[in-house]
Structure formats: structure tokens, C-alpha cells
Amino acid sequence: AVSLAAIKFGEIVLGWPGWVTLTIAGSITLTYSALGGLKAIIITDFFQFSLAMLGSFWGMFYILGLPEIGGLSNLFTHPNVTDKLALLPDMSNPNEWVPVLLVPLAVQWWASYYPGAEPGGGGYIAQRMFSAKNEQHAVAATFLFNLAHYAVRPWPWILIALCSLIIFPELTDIQKAFPALAADKLDHDVAYAAMLTLLPPGLLGLVSASLMAAFMSTMSSQLNLGASYLVNDLYHRFIRPQAMQSERVTAGRLFTIITLILGGGFGLLLTSASQAFNLMLMIGAGTGLIYILRWFWWRINAYTEIVAMVSSLFIAGYFNFSDSDLEGWQKIVVGTLLTTIVWITATYLTPAENDQTLRNFVNQVNPGGPGWRKYPLGDSTVPWPVPQAILCMALGCIVVYGCLLGLGQLIYGHIEIGSLLMGLALVASFGLARAWK
The missing domain is CATH 1.20.1730.10 (Sodium/glucose cotransporter)
Structure with a gap:
């Protein structure tokens, strides 16, 4: 790109x-x-x-x-320009809000x-x-x-x-x-x-x-x-x-x-940035969930990631270079579903990592949660950091998006909404600083 x-x-x-x-x-x-x-x-x-x-x-x-x-x-x-200033797509037209709003929020952020x-x-x-x-x-x-x-x-x-x-x-x-x-x-x-x-x-x-x-x-x-x-x-x-x-x-x-x-x-x-962007998303469709689950489920192994990357590459190639009638967002959703089926199958058909490797990972990272009950942490007094990390992630997103949208509203001349969003980002930043410590 x-x-x-x-x-x-x-x-x-x-x-x-x-x-x-x-x-x-x-x-x-x-x-x-x-x-x-x-x-x-x-x-x-x-x-x-x-x-x-x-x-x-x-x-x-x-x-x-x-x-x-x-x-x-x-x-x-x-x-x-006036009809291009809306920060949100036309909610009465599914062809606009589904690919721009629904798919990124519901699928794309974790799947690709x-x-x-x-x-x-x-x-x-x-x-x-x-x-x-x-x-x-x-x-x-x-x-x-x-x-x-x-x-x-x-x-x-x-x-x-x-x-x-x-x-x-x-x-x-x-x-x-x-x-x-x-x-x-x-x-x-x-x-x-x-x-x-x-x-x-x-x-x-x-x-x-x-x-x-x-x-x-x-x-x-x-x-x-x-x-x-x-x-x-x-x-x-x-x-x-x-x-x-x-x-x-x-x-x-x-x-x-x-x-x-x-x-x-x-x-x-x-030929175009949109073509490159859609191709990148398609190639990565279905692999994103692995990169999240590998922290929460002991069964994820190297074969899982390799199979997912190879299968998503072939699926992306088919959808992008064939005469498929699917829209771009539909290709991402279908590609995610197909790749997920393939890597889950590969995960259960291939051997897991050896116990010593998994126990070393637990002792160093302390992933915790139900996916690691089979390998409990040796020191039970060490707190589980994931809930606090998720809170920091949410607060960080509020800070970044509050600044992005707040700055945009100020540029557009919407002082009240812009100040409110920037204030929200400021409050979230204080919360983030406390939660991080």
C-alpha cells in the first residue's frame, strides 16, 4: 500500500x-x-x-x-463538501453503515x-x-x-x-x-x-x-x-x-x-488504496482471533497460526481475484468464518505444546482465566493482571477516540460537543494513569 x-x-x-x-x-x-x-x-x-x-x-x-x-x-x-461532513454514515442505508460502522465494530477489530x-x-x-x-x-x-x-x-x-x-x-x-x-x-x-x-x-x-x-x-x-x-x-x-x-x-x-x-x-x-486495504484485511481475516486467544487458551499452538495464515492467504486470493459477487465487507465476514473453521480444526488435530513450555509461559506471563485452569500459577498470591489491562485498554480507547472526534468537532466549529469529547478524553486519561499504576 x-x-x-x-x-x-x-x-x-x-x-x-x-x-x-x-x-x-x-x-x-x-x-x-x-x-x-x-x-x-x-x-x-x-x-x-x-x-x-x-x-x-x-x-x-x-x-x-x-x-x-x-x-x-x-x-x-x-x-x-457539506454532505461529506457527517462523522457517522447514513443509518437509513444499510449499504453505508454496515461496512463502515457495523463490520469494523462487530467483526473487524478482533478478526483481522x-x-x-x-x-x-x-x-x-x-x-x-x-x-x-x-x-x-x-x-x-x-x-x-x-x-x-x-x-x-x-x-x-x-x-x-x-x-x-x-x-x-x-x-x-x-x-x-x-x-x-x-x-x-x-x-x-x-x-x-x-x-x-x-x-x-x-x-x-x-x-x-x-x-x-x-x-x-x-x-x-x-x-x-x-x-x-x-x-x-x-x-x-x-x-x-x-x-x-x-x-x-x-x-x-x-x-x-x-x-x-x-x-x-x-x-x-x-491500482488503488482501497484495493490494497481490502486485500490486507482479507489476508488477515480470521487470524486476529488467534492472536487474542493465544493469551487465554493453552491449546493454541504454532500449527494453529501457520494454518490460519496459509488458509487466509488462499481464501483472500480466491475472493479478490475471482468473479465473486460478494461486497468487500461480506468477503471479510465469510473469509473470517472459513479461516476460523480451518484453524480450529487444525488446533484439535495437531499436538499441543509440551507441558514444560506451557508451564514456563504461565510462570512468566500469568495469563490466568478459565482457558489456563489446567496450568495454574505456582504462586497463587500473584494478582491476575488481565482485568486491569482490559480496563486500561478501554480507557485508552476513550482517550484516543475522544481526542480524534473532539478535535474534529472543534475544527468543524462545534465547540460544545468538541469540548465535551476532549473533556471526556481528559477524564479518561486521569483514570488510565491511576489504573496503569
Whole structure:
């Protein structure tokens, strides 16, 4: 998905073919990812994120000040925009609220794996947490990430997207303005890049640099995580168990190159962000529940996860590349059901982990609950942390969504509702601080 975004940005703003953009940005990313490892990625991420936020907000303020836009008040009263301001979909039309509201709240959040937002934890978020100084720093940094990423970062994108409805009301307007854009890349997601061409040269350079920084930051995280999986869980475990550290580093660099080439090639094949997003959700459909249950049920094993990942990949491929008449949200629900049936069957047909491994896990993690009654904790005086963790999770969600929606209401000019939501987020943050301690 990020490769596709870089391709469209390069074609519209820079006038470069997609492969040129990917080659230049990918080579820079590959250099510091392969040579510097995770530490280099974390250091560069700090500066790249700062640059990305500066460029997006500066670009947003400039575009809002264009005569065609005329500021926030004129933007929100423009006929092209007014019917797009609702925070909730049309509840009288199931085709709108079911895929946008019901499926994410009822199924998607626990059923689908999504990079950076895994239902049961993991991925590059866990990798960053493990690299922190201590547990307190890891949790605080992750919470800061969620606030910045979900509550603050989207608003420049949202406002520029709304402005694009005035400048480029239809896709045909973008096509006329950028005739060199490849036909298979013309979709609604190119509107953001198209709006950036309205910026003056100096600011356009800054915003372009910020977008390339965002692309390299995301790619470096994915490359390092992918190489870590391939080296530690495949190469060192099954192919070369006796491999020395230097050999594993070399293997990691080779896997990084392979992963970059495959990711860039796949980006050239995709046509829209929605296609990439739906494909990711479909590939992960049904696997999310495993990542939650592995903390609560002793019977989950490695075969469960492997079978789930492989089966969901084939099911996603069938639904996305066949002539299925199902809607996107229906594919996610059906894919989740089919994958769940397959991995539950595989779980009961394959042997469980040995008792010693399970007892070590219980002593270190203390998962507790009815799913681990067979393996009680040796020290019965240790409190069960899960209820408190669930409370912190709920309070954290209130803080993040309160800030996201409250900030949106304030931007829209709804001061009372916005202040109420921000106040709710503040109260929840105090509750979170107490519950966390």
C-alpha cells in the first residue's frame, strides 16, 4: 500500500514513472535499514515523523488559504463538501453503515490482522516496545504513538481531501489535469497528491520531502520486521540452526533486499488504496482471533497460526481475484468464518505444546482465566493482571477516540460537543494513569 502511494505521488507531483520513485526511495531506505539495523531506523523515524507532520500541517494551512477554498468556514459550507461532513454514515442505508460502522465494530477489530494494529499485539509495535529502556517507557511510547497517529495525524489529510472536492470534484477533472497519469492508477486516492501541486515551489519541496520521509519510515519498519521474522523464525530455526551472529546479519540484509523488491513489485500491480486495504484485511481475516486467544487458551499452538495464515492467504486470493459477487465487507465476514473453521480444526488435530513450555509461559506471563485452569500459577498470591489491562485498554480507547472526534468537532466549529469529547478524553486519561499504576 505504501509503495502504491509513493508511485502515485511520484507520477503526479514529480512526474516520475512509478519504478523510478520506488528505486530511489527504496535504495535510500535499504541502505540505512540494512547497515544500521533497528537503531538506525528508530533514530531516522524520529526526524522523519517530525518532518512529515511539519509538511502536512503547513501544506494544509496553505491550501485552506487558497482563494478557491477561502478558509474553514467556506470549506464546510461549500455544496461539494457539506454532505461529506457527517462523522457517522447514513443509518437509513444499510449499504453505508454496515461496512463502515457495523463490520469494523462487530467483526473487524478482533478478526483481522492489520500491520501495526494487531488484535493480540505483535508486529513492529511489539518490536519497538521490546527495544525500549523498560516496560514503563515501552507502554508510554506506544500510547504516545496511538495519540499522534490516530488522533492528530489524520486531520491534515482529511481537510486536504475535503478541499480536493472543490478543486477536483470528479475523477475526470484529475485526469484532465494530469494526462500523463497511468490509467490503472487513476482513483480517488490520487486527489491528495493532486492537491499538493497547488503549493508554491519551496513549500512543495518541503511537503514532498515529508511524504518521502513518511514512505521511508514505514518501509524501513516493515523491512526490518520482515527480515527479523525470516532470519529468526525461518533461517536460524529450520535452515541453519548453527549459524553465527555474523551469518544471521548477512542473511537479514539479503532478506531485506528480497522483501523490498517484492513489496515494490506488488505496489506496481495494485491500482488503488482501497484495493490494497481490502486485500490486507482479507489476508488477515480470521487470524486476529488467534492472536487474542493465544493469551487465554493453552491449546493454541504454532500449527494453529501457520494454518490460519496459509488458509487466509488462499481464501483472500480466491475472493479478490475471482468473479465473486460478494461486497468487500461480506468477503471479510465469510473469509473470517472459513479461516476460523480451518484453524480450529487444525488446533484439535495437531499436538499441543509440551507441558514444560506451557508451564514456563504461565510462570512468566500469568495469563490466568478459565482457558489456563489446567496450568495454574505456582504462586497463587500473584494478582491476575488481565482485568486491569482490559480496563486500561478501554480507557485508552476513550482517550484516543475522544481526542480524534473532539478535535474534529472543534475544527468543524462545534465547540460544545468538541469540548465535551476532549473533556471526556481528559477524564479518561486521569483514570488510565491511576489504573496503569
